[in-house]
Amino acid sequence: MFRRTFWFGTGVAAGVWATTKVNRKLKQLTPDSLAATAANKALDVGTRVKDRAVGFALDVRDNMAQREAELDDALGLNAPVDPELPAPRRRHAIENHHSSNPQHVVDDTSTYTTYSYNRNEDH
Template identity: 40%
Template sequence: MFRRLFWFGVGFAAGVIAVSKANAYVKANTPDAMRQFVLGPDQDHVAVRTLEGLVNEFNATRRAREAELNRTYAERSAR
């Protein structure tokens, strides 16, 4: 259990480092117009926007699945 948790943490840290290095590379080596096209006009908060989008998508999917399950159980109990 602890071995898996350790390797998960190592992988997560490596991913965070890789993304931050890639982001720094893109900011340093691309023209401003290209950065705005790729990263959007608010280039300092790309990670926050991405996380917010993931949370919103998760919540929308969760609500749709809950509605589907409620509909299924309501039909079963009506019989």
């Protein structure tokens, strides 16, 4: 009699365990559960992609700054300025030789003529 009771209890326990497993699996396969699982996985993938993109952008920025410094050194832009050299003059870029109003300017180093620029004169 104890033998039959033991096997009956074992069968009941196995049946409860199997029923619980099947019910959990069925709940996982419902449309709402599948949608939630897909959304969670999509969020995880999006987070990983964003983290990698941010890391890549930071690497690009660091390498760009390093390359810019190398180019500045190669072109001598970081070199100290020699105090004996005159300051660069950029007057030539704004002179208008077609204007009729020349103004004579006397500088401490040279004399040059500037012209007023009126945008409406060209039309």
